[in-house]
Amino acid sequence: MLIMENFQAVKNEKAYQLLNSGGLIIVCTVSSEGIYNMAPIAWHCPVDYDKTTRLLFVSDLQHKTYANIIDTKKFVIALPSANQVEMVKELGSCSGHKVNKIEHLHLSTFESPVLKIALPLDCIAYLECNLHSVVMQETVGIVLGDVINAFGQKDAYKGRLLSENLNAKTIHHLGSNNFITTADKLL
Numbered sequence: 001m002l003i004m005e006n007f008q009a010v011k012n013e014k015a016y017q018l019l020n021s022g023g024l025i026i027v028c029t030v031s032s033e034g035i036y037n038m039a040p041i042a043w044h045c046p047v048d049y050d051k052t053t054r055l056l057f058v059s060d061l062q063h064k065t066y067a068n069i070i071d072t073k074k075f076v077i078a079l080p081s082a083n084q085v086e087m088v089k090e091l092g093s094c095s096g097h098k099v100n101k102i103e104h105l106h107l108s109t110f111e112s113p114v115l116k117i118a119l120p121l122d123c124i125a126y127l128e129c130n131l132h133s134v135v136m137q138e139t140v141g142i143v144l145g146d147v148i149n150a151f152g153q154k155d156a157y158k159g160r161l162l163s164e165n166l167n168a169k170t171i172h173h174l175g176s177n178n179f180i181t182t183a184d185k186l187l
C-alpha cells in the first residue's frame with residue numbers, strides 16, 4: 001500500500017514512546033457490522049513494554065467506541081498532530097451510536113495493515129492493539145490493550161517522537177476548549 005511507504009515500523013516494545021508525552025489520541029474502532037468509528041481520548045497512558053507495549057485509556061461506557069471494542073476485541077490508536085485539532089473536536093462532538101462520523105465529516109482514511117480498521121490520514125503515528133482486559137468503574141471502563149503493530153511517520157519518529165518539529169507536534173487537552181502543543185527540546 002502506497003501510504004505505508006511514508007512510515008517506519010516502531011518496535012512493539014518501544015511503541016510506548018509514542019504515548020509517553022501524553023498527546024491526545026484518537027481511538028479507531030469497527031462495529032460487528034463493519035461500520036468504522038473514531039473518538040478522541042485525552043485520558044490514556046502506557047503501562048508496560050515487556051514483551052510488547054501495553055496501554056490503557058478511560059472510556060465512558062456509553063461511547064460507541066467502548067461498545068465496538070467489547071464486540072470486536074480490537075482497536076487502533078492514532079496520534080494526531082497539532083494541525084488536526086479541528087478534526088479532533090469534530091470527532092468528539094458526535095457519537096458513532098447516532099452517525100457514521102467518517103461519512104458525516106468527509107474524513108479521508110486508510111486501512112490499518114493488520115487489524116483492517118479505517119484510520120484518519122496524516123496522523124503522526126498509529127498503534128494497532130488487541131484488547132487485553134477492561135477494569136470496570138461505575139460509569140467508565142479502563143480499557144487495556146496490547147500493541148501488535150505500530151508505525152510512525154518517517155519524519156516524525158526516529159527512535160523517539162521528534163516533538164520539537166512542526167510535523168511531530170502532538171495535541172494536549174487541558175479541558176473544555178483548551179488545547180496546547182509541544183514546544184522546545186530541553187535536553
Ligand SMILES: Cc1cc2nc3c(=O)[nH]c(=O)nc-3n(C[C@H](O)[C@H](O)[C@H](O)COP(=O)(O)O)c2cc1C
Nearest residue numbers: 039040041042043059060063064065092094095096
Ligand atoms: C478533546 C477531547 C478529549 C476527550 N477525552 C475523553 C476521554 O478521555 N474519555 C472519554 O470517555 N471520552 C472522552 N472524550 C469524549 C468522546 O470523545 C466523545 O464523547 C465522543 O463523541 C464519543 O464518541 P463515540 O460514542 O463514537 O465513541 C473526549 C472528547 C474530546 C473532544
